Amino acid sequence: MEKKSYSVKEAKLKIQNFCVYQDRCHKEVIEKLRQMNMIPEAIDVIVSELIQDNFLNEERFAQSFARGKFRIKKWGRVRIVRELRLRNISKFVVDSALKEIDASEYLNTLDELARKRNAAVKETNSFKRKKKIADYLLYRGWETHLVYEKINELVK
Structure with missing residues (x-):
């Protein structure tokens, strides 16, 4: 054809x-x-x-990408950065895109996701439970130190 x-x-x-x-x-x-x-x-x-003609603007793209993936898909910064780098977006533009994410909203979203996942996991062994929650949050691109702080706060 x-x-x-x-x-x-x-x-x-x-x-x-x-x-x-x-x-x-x-x-x-x-x-x-x-x-x-x-x-x-x-x-x-x-x-x-x-x-x-301003039809193509990488900074505008990166900012709307970061906002959308965070608000709709609830991705963390790590995943957003990885996806933008895959699209050959410069570090400077990636950094400016991450400024679109409000810090308090970011932490609230992590808290909400962690609590939902904690409620959904049926595992009784606390180590396995922590691992399942951590795997879920890390896959979605949340920073390691934030994930483990949150898990230790939720799972005793």
């Missing part, structure tokens, strides 16, 4: 719509353009025009 070929103008319009629907990072846009069989020179031109 033959893939459709796009002119630079058509591709730019399609990618603008792609970016308007949801904030995107450079990596996602470049992958999408490659899937559309665009040549590297065209990709460079389109990406630079998208940045110029």
Whole structure:
């Protein structure tokens, strides 16, 4: 089956719509353009025009990503940083994105998650119980020292 070929103008319009629907990072846009069989020179031109026209803004993407993953999926900072680094976001932009997360809201969310998980775990052995809760919270990207403080506070 033959893939459709796009002119630079058509591709730019399609990618603008792609970016308007949801904030995107450079990596996602470049992958999408490659899937559309665009040549590297065209990709460079389109990406630079998208940045110029503010359709593509990595800082805005990182901030909305951090806010969304924290508020909706209840991810911790470690997981958010890992996911942003996978998308080739610079350390400076990642650090500014993490400032979007309110410190007290962050600790309240950890407390809420830990309490819910503690209630859900049926294990009676306190060591196994602590391990199950810790594994759950660490998988979601919460900092190790915060996780163990919280677990020691909840499970005696």
